[in-house]
Amino acid sequence: MIEIENLTVTYKTRSGRIRALEDININIQNNEIFGIVGESGSGKTTLAMAIMGLLPSNGFVENGTIKINGKDILKLGPEMARRIRGRIVSLVFQGAMNTLNPLMKIEDQVAEPILIHRTANREEAIKKARKTLELVGLDSYTWKKYPHELSGGMRQRAVIATAMIMDPSTIIADEPSTALDVITQAQIMNILKDLQRAAGITVIFISHDLPLVSEMADRIMILYGGRPAEIGLNKQIMENSGHPYTKGLINSVPSIERRLKPIAIPGEPVNIKDPPPGCRFKPRCPIAIESCVSYDYVPKEPEKDHLVFCKMYGAE
Amino acid sequence: MTDEFSPWREFLSNKKAVVGLVIVLFFAFMAILAPIVSPYNPNTTNPSLFLSPPSRAHLLGTDELGRDLLSRDIYGAQVSLIVGIAAGAVAVVIGLIAGLISGYMGGAVDEIIMRIVDFFLVIPALVFMIIIAALLGPSLVNVIMVIGLLSWAPTARIIRSMVLSLKEWPFVESAKANNAGTFYIMFTHIFPNVTSVLYGNAMLAISGAIFTQAALVFLGVGNVNSISWGGIIREAYTSGALTAGDFAYVVPPGVFIFALIFGFIMMGFAIEEIMNPRLRSIRE
Amino acid sequence: MDEAIRVKDLKKYFRPRGRVLSSGTLIKAVDGVNISVPVGEIHSIVGETGSGKSTIGRMIAGLIEPTSGEVYVHGIDMFNSSKDQIRELRRSVQIIFQDPYSSLNPRFNVKKIIEEPLKLNHIKFSSERVLEILRKVGLTPPEDFLNRYPHELSGGQRQRVSIARSFVTDPTVVVADEPVSMLDASMRISFLDLIAEIQKEREISMVLISHDISIAYYLSSRINVLYLGKIVEEADGDEVVNNPLHPYTKALIQAVPKLGKVERKEVQIKGSIMTSSSEMVGCKFKDRCIYAMEKCKTQEPELIEARPNHFVACHLY
Numbered sequence: 001m002i003e004i005e006n007l008t009v010t011y012k013t014r015s016g017r018i019r020a021l022e023d024i025n026i027n028i029q030n031n032e033i034f035g036i037v038g039e040s041g042s043g044k045t046t047l048a049m050a051i052m053g054l055l056p057s058n059g060f061v062e063n064g065t066i067k068i069n070g071k072d073i074l075k076l077g078p079e080m081a082r083r084i085r086g087r088i089v090s091l092v093f094q095g096a097m098n099t100l101n102p103l104m105k106i107e108d109q110v111a112e113p114i115l116i117h118r119t120a121n122r123e124e125a126i127k128k129a130r131k132t133l134e135l136v137g138l139d140s141y142t143w144k145k146y147p148h149e150l151s152g153g154m155r156q157r158a159v160i161a162t163a164m165i166m167d168p169s170t171i172i173a174d175e176p177s178t179a180l181d182v183i184t185q186a187q188i189m190n191i192l193k194d195l196q197r198a199a200g201i202t203v204i205f206i207s208h209d210l211p212l213v214s215e216m217a218d219r220i221m222i223l224y225g226g227r228p229a230e231i232g233l234n235k236q237i238m239e240n241s242g243h244p245y246t247k248g249l250i251n252s253v254p255s256i257e258r259r260l261k262p263i264a265i266p267g268e269p270v271n272i273k274d275p276p277p278g279c280r281f282k283p284r285c286p287i288a289i290e291s292c293v294s295y296d297y298v299p300k301e302p303e304k305d306h307l308v309f310c311k312m313y314g315a316e
Numbered sequence: 317m318t319d320e321f322s323p324w325r326e327f328l329s330n331k332k333a334v335v336g337l338v339i340v341l342f343f344a345f346m347a348i349l350a351p352i353v354s355p356y357n358p359n360t361t362n363p364s365l366f367l368s369p370p371s372r373a374h375l376l377g378t379d380e381l382g383r384d385l386l387s388r389d390i391y392g393a394q395v396s397l398i399v400g401i402a403a404g405a406v407a408v409v410i411g412l413i414a415g416l417i418s419g420y421m422g423g424a425v426d427e428i429i430m431r432i433v434d435f436f437l438v439i440p441a442l443v444f445m446i447i448i449a450a451l452l453g454p455s456l457v458n459v460i461m462v463i464g465l466l467s468w469a470p471t472a473r474i475i476r477s478m479v480l481s482l483k484e485w486p487f488v489e490s491a492k493a494n495n496a497g498t499f500y501i502m503f504t505h506i507f508p509n510v511t512s513v514l515y516g517n518a519m520l521a522i523s524g525a526i527f528t529q530a531a532l533v534f535l536g537v538g539n540v541n542s543i544s545w546g547g548i549i550r551e552a553y554t555s556g557a558l559t560a561g562d563f564a565y566v567v568p569p570g571v572f573i574f575a576l577i578f579g580f581i582m583m584g585f586a587i588e589e590i591m592n593p594r595l596r597s598i599r600e
Numbered sequence: 601m602d603e604a605i606r607v608k609d610l611k612k613y614f615r616p617r618g619r620v621l622s623s624g625t626l627i628k629a630v631d632g633v634n635i636s637v638p639v640g641e642i643h644s645i646v647g648e649t650g651s652g653k654s655t656i657g658r659m660i661a662g663l664i665e666p667t668s669g670e671v672y673v674h675g676i677d678m679f680n681s682s683k684d685q686i687r688e689l690r691r692s693v694q695i696i697f698q699d700p701y702s703s704l705n706p707r708f709n710v711k712k713i714i715e716e717p718l719k720l721n722h723i724k725f726s727s728e729r730v731l732e733i734l735r736k737v738g739l740t741p742p743e744d745f746l747n748r749y750p751h752e753l754s755g756g757q758r759q760r761v762s763i764a765r766s767f768v769t770d771p772t773v774v775v776a777d778e779p780v781s782m783l784d785a786s787m788r789i790s791f792l793d794l795i796a797e798i799q800k801e802r803e804i805s806m807v808l809i810s811h812d813i814s815i816a817y818y819l820s821s822r823i824n825v826l827y828l829g830k831i832v833e834e835a836d837g838d839e840v841v842n843n844p845l846h847p848y849t850k851a852l853i854q855a856v857p858k859l860g861k862v863e864r865k866e867v868q869i870k871g872s873i874m875t876s877s878s879e880m881v882g883c884k885f886k887d888r889c890i891y892a893m894e895k896c897k898t899q900e901p902e903l904i905e906a907r908p909n910h911f912v913a914c915h916l917y
Contacts, residue, residue, distance in 0.1 A: 039784035040755070152649075181648035181811060186855035186865045193864060208785055211857035215865070234861045245786075252789045254818035256841045256856060262818065264790035268756045486703035490765065493661050494720040495690050508707035 002028040002051070002089075002170065002202070007064035009043070009050050018273055020046040021226045023297060024064070030169070033196055033203045035217030035234075037210050037249070039269045042223040044206045045094065048174045051204075052091050053081045068170075086113050090163040094175040097155035100147040107133065107143040110161045117166065132161045135198070136191050153184035157191060164195065170202040171195070177212075189216055210249050214238050219305075222246050225270035225280030227297055232306035242300070242308030244288075245281045279311065287312050326590045333590075336519075336582030343576050347393035354387035358543055367557055369564065376564045379548075380555035388543055389568050395544035396576060399460055399529040404522030406464025411471025411521075412507075412514060418472065419479025420502050429472070436469035442531060449537040459538040463525050471517050478510045512591040519584030523577040530573050545569035603672070604773055604805030605637040605660060610669035612655050612829075625879055629655050631829035632669070634903075637805050642796075644808040644816035646852075647826035653809045656826075657775045660807055661695050662686065673773055691721040694771040696795070698778035700758035704750040710734070710761055711746040717769045729768065737764045737794060756787050763791075767798055774799070777809045792819050813852055817841055825849050828884040831903065835910035845912040847889050883915065891916055 007024040010017050021043040028034045038044035049055045051066055053073065065072045073084055085091075101109055111129035114120050120128070130143055136157040147155055156176060163171050173192060177185035193216065196203050207213050213220060220237045222229040222245065230243040241247050248265040255262070267284040270276065276283055278293035285292070292311050299307040300314060327333045346353065355375075362382030370377045376385040418429035445462050452458040482488065488505055530546030532538035540547060552558045552566040612630040630652040637643045647653040658664045660671055662678045671678040673689055681689070694717070697703035704713055714733065718725045734742035737760040750758055759779070766774060779795060780788040796819060799806055810816045816823050816837070823840045825833040825848065833846040844850045851869040870888045883889070886896040895915045906917040 039786060182813075182857075183648070183851055183855045183867060183869055185857075186867045190865055190867065209857060210785065211859050214859050215857050215862050217861070238860055249786060250859065252786055253859070254789060254792070254814045255858070256814050256817050256853065257858060262789045264788075264793060265786040266790070268754055268787060269784050271754065486697040486699060487705040487708075489658075489663055490695065490697065490703065491716065491720065493663055493690060493693070493695055494717040494769070495687050496720050500720075505705055509705070 001030050001069055002026075002204075003065075003067040004028075004051075005065045005067075007047075007050065007066065008062040009046050009055065010060060010062045011056075012058045012060075013273075015273055019062070019226055019275075020059070020272060021050070024228060026221060026228075026231065028170075028202060028204060029219075030202055031196070031200050032218045033193070033205060033216055035213035035220040036204065036206045036223060037208065037213050037220060038206075038223035039208050041225055041269045041272045042208075043226040043272070044208075044223050045174055046226075047223075048091060048093070048172045048204070048206055051089060051172060052085055054085070054091070083117075086168070087117060087166045088168055089170040089172060090166065090168040092156075092159055092163045092171060092173045092176050095179065096159040096176075097152055097179070100155055100158065102147055105144050105146060106138070106150070106158050109147075110158060110165055113162060113166050119166075129161070129165060132165050133158070135164065135195065136161045137187075151184075152180050153187060156180060156184075156188055160188075160191060160195075164199070167199075168201065170204065172204040172206065174206045175208070176205075178207075185212070192216070211253055211255075222249070225275055226272055227280055228299075228307070228309050229281065230306075230308050230310075231299075232303075232308075236303060236306040240303075240306075242302055242306070242313045243281075243310045244285050244312075248284075248286075279309075323590065327586065330586045330590060332582045333586030336579045336584075336586065339575055339579030340583065343393045343572070343579070344397060346390055347397050350391045350394060354384075354390040356384035356387045358383060358387040358391045360384075367555070367560075367562060367565075369562075376568060377562070379551060379565065380557065385548070385565060385568070388548055389545070389572060391543045392545040392548060392569060392572065393576075395456070395539065395542050396526050396529065396573065399456065399463070399539075399544075400522045400526035400576070400580070402460045403463035403467070403525035403529070404518055406460060407467040407521045407525065408471050408514060408518045409468075410464065411468035411517075412475055412510070414468065414472040415475025416479055416502055416507060416510070419476035420483055420498070420506060426476075430476075433469045433472050436466065437473075441466045442528070445528065445532055446535060446537050449532055454538060454540050456539045456542065459529060459532065462538075463528050463532075467521060467524060467528070471514075471521060474513055474517055475510055478513055479506055482506050482509055513588075516584045516588035516591060519580045519587060523580035523584070526573065526577050526580070545573050602638050603636055604639045604641075604674060605635065605807060606670075606672040606675075607633055607635040607656070607660065608670045608672070609634060610656065610659060610671065611667045612652070612659065612664065613667045628829050628880075630659070630666075631884075633826075633829070633831055635807070635824060635831075637807060639805050640803040641822070642799060642806040642808055642820040643822045643824065644810060644820035645824045645826050646810055646813050646816045648811055650828070651826045652829040653811075653826050654777055657695070657777050657807060657809045660773075661693050661775050662690055663695075687721075691717075691723075691769055692771050693773045693775070694766040694769065696763055696766045696774060696776040696779045699782055700755045700762060701750075701782075703762050704758055706750050709747050709749050710753075713750075713761060714765050714768055717765060721769055723769060733764045733768045734761075736767070736798065737761075739764070756783060756791075759783060759791065760794075763795065763798075767802075770802065772804060774804050774806045775809065776806060778811065779808075780815065781810070781812065788815070789818075795819070813841070813856060825852070830884060830913065831911075832885065832914065833910075833912045834903065835907070839907065839910045843907065843910070845906055845910070845917065846885075846914050847891055847916075848885055885914075 004024055004026050007021055008019060009021040010019050036044050050061060061074055066074055068088060107126055107129045110133060111125040114125040133143060138154060138157050142150060142154060177188050192203055195201060205213060205216050214234060217234055219233055221231045224245050229245045230237060237246060241250060251263045252265055253262060265284055270280050279295040282288040282292045295311045297309055299309045301307055360383060365378040365382035367380055368378045374384050379385055414429050418426045445466055449458060449462050488501055491501055491505060533540055533544050533546035534550045548569040549566055557565045610630055610633045613626040613628050616627050633656055645653045645656060659666050665679055673693055676685055676689055678689060714730045731742040734745055739745045739760050780791045783791060808816060808820050821837060823837050824831050827848050833849045844853050854866055868890050882898045883896040883901055886892045893915060901913045901915050903911045903913045904917060906912045
C-alpha cells in the first residue's frame with residue numbers, strides 16, 4: 001500500500017526552481033494496477049523517481065510524504081532506502097531495455113540484484129533468475145544469450161524479470177513499451193497483467209498513451225502540468241470523465257473503431273518552467289472562465305472514488 | 317520561455333574554468349608586460365655574476381652568463397604562449413579538416429586519412445619532431461609548424477567520430493533531399509556542430525604544444541635562440557647548475573611550464589563539461 | 601498520367617555488417633514493393649520497426665538508391681533520368697521527418713531553416729513567402745519566430761517548423777515519415793489535420809509512413825501493410841480495418857490499444873520480428889503465423905485480389 005500525501009517535487013535549474021509536481025495525493029492499494037496518464041511536463045516520471053528515491057541531484061522533495069506500508073520512506077536513511085529500492089518497490093524505467101549490460105548474459109543480469117542485496121548465493125540466484133525468466137515468457141533458449149542477441153520485446157521482458165527477481169510487492173513501469181511495436185506491446189502488457197495476478201503484486205503503470213493505460217489499469221490518475229486533473233476507477237474515467245483534459249484526451253485519439261471524428265486539444269502541453277496561475281489546463285480549456293486562474297485544486301467528487309480537479313465541473 | 321544558455325556565464329561559474337583562466341591570464345600578462353615587469357634586460361650579460369645565488373638584487377640569482385634569471389623566466393612566457401597557441405591552432409585546424417573530410421566522405425578517402433592518422437598516433441612524435449626540427453633549423457616558425465603538423469591526429473579522430481554521427485541526422489538528409497552538395501553540407505551543416513568539441517580539444521592541444529616545445533628546446537632542437545623556459549632548463553643542465561643543485565635556476569621555469577599547462581587543461585576540461593550536458597536538454 | 605508516385609518492384613538489399621550472418625547473405629530490407637499513388641491522394645505504409653517502411657520512404661524521396669526496381673514521380677524515373685530532371689524532381693519531393701529534435705540544425709535559426717530549401721533549389725523568393733508558411737503552420741506572429749533557434753522552441757513548435765520547411769518549396773509529392781509519433785498524444789490530431797489541410801489545398805500526393813495503423817486510418821485513403829520488406833495487404837482504409845485478411849494485419853488490429861479495460865489481450869501471433877535475409881524461403885511470416893501450412897514453408901505468396909480492390913499475399917486465399 002503506497003500513500004502519497006501533499007507531495008511536491010522541485011528541480012533546481014539554471015533558470016530557477018521548477019516545480020515538477022505539486023501537492024499530489026494518492027493512495028495505491030495492494031494488488032491493483034494503478035495507471036498514471038500524462039504527457040510531457042506532467043511530472044509522471046518525476047513521480048516514479050520520487051517513489052524510488054532516484055531523483056537526480058538537482059531534484060528534491062520540497063514537501064509531503066510517501067508512505068510504503070505505513071513507513072514514510074522519505075524519512076529513512078540511505079541504507080533503508082536502498083533496501084526499499086529493488087526489494088519492495090522496483091522500477092522498470094523508460095527505455096530500460098536499451099540499458100542492459102551488453103557484456104552480461106541475460107540470466108546473470110537477472111540474478112544480479114540478488115547478489116547485490118546478498119540474499120542468496122550464486123547458484124540459488126541463477127536458479128531463481130531462470131524461474132523468473134520463465135515467468136515472463138523467456139525460455140531456456142534465451143538464458144545464456146547476450147542482450148544484443150535478443151529482440152526488443154525479449155529484452156524488455158528480461159528487464160521486467162530483473163525487476164521481479166527480488167519479489168517486490170510493487171512494480172513501477174514507466175513507459176515500458178514505448179519503443180516497441182504494437183504487437184510486442186500487447187504481449188508485454190499481458191505479461192504485466194499475468195504477473196499481477198499470479199504474484200499478487202501492485203503495478204503502477206505510467207504512460208502518455210491513454211488507450212493503453214485504459215486497457216490495463218483498475219484505477220487511473222490523469223496528471224497535467226505537475227498537478228492532478230482527475231483520479232478514478234477505470235470505468236469512471238473512461239465512461240464518465242469529468243475533467244475537460246480527460247475528455248479532450250479521449251476525444252483526440254484517432255481510432256480505428258468507427259467513432260466520432262477526433263477533435264484536437266488546442267495549444268501545447270504546459271511548459272512547467274513557466275506554468276499558468278491557477279488551473280494549469282486553463283489556456284487550452286474549452287470551458288474555462290476567468291476565475292479559473294485562482295483555482296486551488298480542491299477536487300469535486302461526483303461519485304465515490306472519483307475525483308475531478310476542475311472548478312467548472314458540474315457548473316454547466 | 318527561452319532557456320538562457322550563455323556559454324560565458326557557464327564558463328565563468330565553473331570552478332575549473334576560472335582557475336584555468338586566472339592562471340593563463342596571469343602568464344599572458346606576464347608575457348605582454350614582460351618589458352615592464354622584468355627587473356632587468358634578460359639578455360644583459362655580466363660575467364662577474366656567474367651563477368650567483370638569489371639575492372636582493374637578483375631574486376632568483378643569475379645564470380652562467382650573469383643574466384638575471386627572474387627576467388629570463390618572465391620573458392620565457394612569451395615563447396611558451398606564442399608557440400603553444402599557434403602550434404595548437406595549427407594542429408586543431410589540420411585535425412578539423414582531416415576529420416571533417418574523412419568522416420563525411422567515408423569510403424576510400426576515409427580509409428586513407430585514417431591510416432595516416434594511425435601513423436601519426438603510433439610514431440614516437442617527439443623523435444620525429446627532433447629529427448625534423450634539427451633538419452629545418454632553429455626558428456620560431458619552424459617549431460610551430462613541426463609541432464602542429466605532428467599533433468593533429470587525436471583531433472582528427474575526435475572530429476571524425478562526431479561527424480560520423482552528425483551526418484546521419486535528419487537535418488542533413490533534408491538538405492540532401494534538396495540538392496545540397498557535399499561541400500555545402502560539410503561546411504554549413506556539419507562544421508558548426510562540431511565546434512563545441514573543438515574548443516575543449518584546442519585547449520588540450522595547446523597544453524600539449526607548450527610541453528612539447530619545452531621538451532624540444534631542452535633536447536637542443538627548435539628555437540634555441542629565443543628565451544624560453546625549456547631553454548632555461550637546458551642551460552641549467554649544460555652549465556652544471558642543475559647537478560650543483562641550484563634550485564633557483566631550474567625549478568621556476570619547470571613550475572611555470574606545468575602551471576601554464578595546468579591552466580589550459582583546466583579550461584579544456586571545463587569546456588568539455590559545459591558542452592556535453594548542454595546537448596541533453598531537460599525533458600520530463 | 602494520373603499517377604503521382606509509382607513504385608515498381610522496388611528492392612533494397614544490404615550487406616550485413618558484423619559476423620552474425622555468413623558473408624554472402626544479404627539483408628532484404630525491401631523485397632519487391634509496388635505502390636501507386638494517384639495525384640492528390642494520401643496512401644500509407646504501415647509496418648513495425650525493421651519492416652523497411654522508412655527505407656521505402658527514402659527511396660521515393662531519392663535519398664537512397666534501390667538495389668533494383670524503379671521509382672517514378674510524375675512519370676519521371678527518380679534514379680535513371682538526366683541530372684537536371686532529378687534536380688527538378690528533388691525540389692518537388694519533400695520529406696517530413698519524425699524527430700522534431702534532430703531534424704533541425706541546432707545552429708540554424710528558423711529563418712535560415714525555412715529559407716534553405718528555397719536557396720538550395722535556386723527559387724527566388726520574398727520574405728513574405730517565409731512568413732506565410734510560418735503562419736500556415738500555426739506559428740503566429742511569424743516575425744517572432746524568425747530569429748529563434750530550435751533549442752528555444754518546444755517539441756511541437758519544432759515540428760511545425762519542420763513541416764513548414766517541407767512545404768515551403770511547394771512540393772507536389774510529400775513523404776511523411778512518422779510525422780506525429782514523437783509528439784504528445786493531445787497534439788497529434790491537430791498536426792494531422794494541419795498536414796491534411798495543406799495537402800488538400802495544394803493537391804499534394806502523399807505517402808504516409810507509420811507504425812500506428814490508427815494514424816494511417818485517420819489520414820490516408822489507402823493502406824499498405826508491410827512486413828519484412830513485402831506488402832502483405834493493400835486496400836482502402838475501411839476495408840483493412842473492418843475486413844483484415846492477412847494474419848499479420850489481423851494481429852496488428854487486435855493489438856492496437858482501444859479504450860476500455862480488457863482482461864487479457866488476444867495476441868494471435870507467435871514470437872517476435874526477425875530480419876529478412878536471403879536465407880529465408882517461403883512466406884516471411886510463416887514462423888509467426890498461427891495458420892501456417894506446408895505450402896507456406898516453400899512458396900512465397902503473391903498479392904492477389906481477394907476482395908474487390910483489396911489485395912492480400914497469403915496462401916489462405
